[in-house]
Amino acid sequence: MGEAIFAGLLVLLVYEAEASILRLALDGGLAVGLSLAGVGLVLVRRRFPAASVLGLSAVMGLLPPAGLLSAAASYTAARQVELPRRRAVLLPAGVTVAVLTGSVAVPGNGMGSRPFGLALGAVLAATTVLVPGLVGTAVGQQGRLLRALRERAAVAEEARRLADSESRLHERSRIAAEMHDLVGHRLSLISLHAGGLELALHEQAPELREEAALVRCATRDAMRELREALGVLGPLGRDTGTDALTDATGTRLDVEALVSESRAGGIPVEFSWEGDDVDARPARVRRAVHRVVRESLTNVHRYAAGAHVTVAVTHVGERVEIRVRNGVPPVPPVATTGLGSGRGLTGLRERVALLGGGFEAGATPGGGFGVRADIPADPAASADSASGARAADAASYGEGPPGTAGVPGRRLSRLQRGLTSAVIGLLGLTGVGVMMLLGVVLVHEAQPGPVYRHPTEPRVGWTREQVRHEVAHDDKVTRAAAAGREPPRPEFATDCMYPYAGNSPKDGRLEIVRYCFRSDILIAIDRFTAPLVTEPPGGSRTHD
Secondary structure (H helix, E strand, O other): OHHHHHHHHHHHHHHHHHHHHHOOOOOHHHHHHHHHHHHHHHHOOOOOHHHHHHHHHHHHHHOHHHHHHHHHHHHHHHHHOOOHHHHHHHHHHHHHHHHHHHHHHHHHHOOOOHHHHHHHHHHHHHHHHHHHHHHHHHHHHHHHHHHHHHHHHHHHHHHHHHHHHHHHHHHHHHHHHHHHHHHHHHHHHHHHHHHHHHHHHHHHOHHHHHHHHHHHHHHHHHHHHHHHHHHHHOOOOOOOOOOOOOOOOOOHHHHHHHHHHHHHOOOOEEEEEEEOOOOOOOHHHHHHHHHHHHHHHHHHHHHOOOOOEEEEEEEEOOEEEEEEEEOOOOOOOOOOOOOOOOHHHHHHHHHHHHOOOEEEEEEOOOOOEEEEEEEEOOHHHHHHHHHHHHHHHHHHHOOOOOOOOOOHHHHHHHHHHHHHHHHHHHHHHHHHHHHHHHHHHHHHHHOOOOOOOOOOOOOOOOEHHHHHHHOOOEOHHHHHHHOOOOOOOOOOOOEEEOEOOOOOOEOOEEEEEEEEEEOOEEEEEEEEEEEOOOOOOOOOOOOO
């Protein structure tokens, strides 16, 4: 609606400016119809750019004040059309339509001859079709180049991130393999020798058999913990160790089994599951759910035995949230347990971060400990949507610091850019209007006037109207100068005409030509002179 009102005002303003120059003589109904057609075409210029440009070029040839509407359509079409071939055909076609329509419509409207119509159409086409089209082409190419550069930068950033993630996974896998080969082999030997020593001491020193069994159990526990560490270091999709990934890993049954194991170990655990199961989700998501729950319960066994624990899993929409919280243990942990190195939580944080989720772990206000993990249910789709959001933000707002897309300052910046674009567009239309009016004035002033024709000397037998057309009308001053000094009038003359004799007397006498008529037919032409009476120096004086 706003564009329609603005377009109508433009037509009215330019019509008032050009009406007096071109002497527009269009019928009122035709002018209103052409104006409404021009407004309608400029409103659909984004959806039908070619039809809008060609239609407004034709309307401009019939109604020159519609030139600014044609400029807006040409700019939008050239900026919107991406194929150079289409632009190369559209702009010359608009220029041709404007010139041809002007050459036909200008003589019909009484504004001038056909050559004048061609010149006027060429000026209007150049200022309102060609120039705005070239400007729109340059602006469109600049915008497409900026979008391509932003997309290329986003793709390069994503490729760099993927390369870093892949290299990190490879390095973790290499470390896991080396640890398994070196440390695992040594622990296997220790366990083997401890088992042999236990059998030997069974006969020779039964009192030392328990010590040997303790060494063997400690070695077995160390081996199990090593394999768990290797599972953290290894790739997410193929963890190593005894708890390799299965189809049930991370599902509700799997988490319930972990909770049941903790309950069997004397830990009061309260479990809740909200939403659908995660059996249809990717393996790395299920593995992350399993790891978060298992590592959290393991820490409770080590550092908060006997404390009340709540395990809550929420699978709603495209997010999976795991919350594990424990209260204050009834008995403080033994000193030999220590506070732990925190590497298990670090591994969980890295695992969740690689999936695009969030991880929090820390003490609760009541003195307990809490773990919270928020994991996307479909990491690939989540990454694609995030990339799309970043691209849309870059295209709409330009480059900026991360996380500033929705803040009021960014919205204010967008409003400022909109106002700036509106001001630039208004200034551009003003410039086009000035160029168009200057071109119309130059073409109008260059239009040749009527060819001067030397008057024909009247001849006897002409009518009164023919004589008046060729010579000046009757002059009272010349008639008074001829009174008393003219030759006798012809016998059958009814009246005579004394045209203006001019201001160039010769030898003090004024040359007078007398045309005498009989019943409006010229019957005599007399030429004579009369003395020119001048006022004496000092002017006339009146004596009392």
